[in-house]
Amino acid sequence: MQKLLRRGTIAETLARPADPAALLPNADGAARRRLILFGSVGIVAYALAMLVTIPASVFLKNRPWRTGVAGTIWSGEVGVAGGSIVRWSFAPLRSLTSLGFAVDWRATGEDTDLGGQALLRPGGVRLDAVSGTADGALLAALLPNLGFACDVTLQAEFPQLTIGPGHGVVEGQATIDPGACRKTPDGAPVPTPAMLLTAEHVGNESRIRIAPIAQRRRTLIDAVVGEVGSYKVTLTPDGAALLPFTGLPAGVSVESSF
Incomplete structure (x- = not known):
């Protein structure tokens, strides 16, 4: 007797093409960290310029x-x-x-x-x-x-x-x-x-x-x-x-x- 696979099963999941966004789950967090780093460097540079x-x-x-x-x-x-x-x-x-x-x-x-x-x-x-x-x-x-x-x-x-x-x-x-x-x-x-x-x-x-x-x-x-x-x-x-x-x-x- 032939068994049917319902939607959402493991087999179907493996058969679907990979979602590109799923491969970069931390993309937004990395971008925020870069912005914070660049902002901190800018603030420090400005403070040093003012001090000098x-x-x-x-x-x-x-x-x-x-x-x-x-x-x-x-x-x-x-x-x-x-x-x-x-x-x-x-x-x-x-x-x-x-x-x-x-x-x-x-x-x-x-x-x-x-x-x-x-x-x-x-x-x-x-x-x-x-x-x-x-x-x-x-x-x-x-x-x-x-x-x-x-x-x-x-x-x-x-x-x-x-x-x-x-x-x-x-x-x-x-x-x-x-x-x-x-x-x-x-x-x-x-x-x-x-x-x-x-x-x-x-x-x-x-x-x-x-x-x-x-x-x-x-x-x-x-x-x-x-x-x-x-x-x-x-x-x-x-x-x-x-x-x-x-x-x-x-x-x-x-x-x-x-």
């Missing part, structure tokens, strides 16, 4: 000492009142090993050729291997609240220099050429002799001393900077007589913090 081109002016806000700014945070320059220009470039390897934003920098101008390394971290900036020549205008820009301005040139060698809120380490020395200083904003110029600034870090503090080069045992200014950002400055009687523009009384110590 962040202008330096975003972080260097307008200040009285700033005459202009150009470039990006990775490689840029800023003009300083008095004619100097400070340029910097990102140091990626040192940034990774130091866990901060590290740059190599150099300041140039008529009487300025000073360079070194800088490490920016939350709460402060550390300068290393500072070496070269600088004029008084650059000093006035770095310390705008000093209370006096000097028309002098100095040769600096500081292996480490960190002054800021909660931080204070100074090591090195600076030779200050003869010149003139005045109390700001309109004091009369006072001639100044050649002087030597020496800084030594001992224990948890940095001891700083300024004396005439011709009379190195004659202390004019004696200062102590603590690692926590505190400082104490004393103007000696000799210093008060030779440097009256500082505005400090002879023998009186001023204590504060950065």
Whole structure:
């Protein structure tokens, strides 16, 4: 007796031609994954492009000492009142090993050729291997609240220099050429002799001393900077007589913090 095969049986299924769509059951999923991949790559590329081109002016806000700014945070320059220009470039390897934003920098101008390394971290900036020549205008820009301005040139060698809120380490020395200083904003110029600034870090503090080069045992200014950002400055009687523009009384110590 002959048996009949009904529709839908195994034999009929095997006899039907294969459905092409059935051979690619995950085609839609693969397409979605490709779109997600391409979209992610595009977003990352856009974010990197934005990061690389962040202008330096975003972080260097307008200040009285700033005459202009150009470039990006990775490689840029800023003009300083008095004619100097400070340029910097990102140091990626040192940034990774130091866990901060590290740059190599150099300041140039008529009487300025000073360079070194800088490490920016939350709460402060550390300068290393500072070496070269600088004029008084650059000093006035770095310390705008000093209370006096000097028309002098100095040769600096500081292996480490960190002054800021909660931080204070100074090591090195600076030779200050003869010149003139005045109390700001309109004091009369006072001639100044050649002087030597020496800084030594001992224990948890940095001891700083300024004396005439011709009379190195004659202390004019004696200062102590603590690692926590505190400082104490004393103007000696000799210093008060030779440097009256500082505005400090002879023998009186001023204590504060950065």
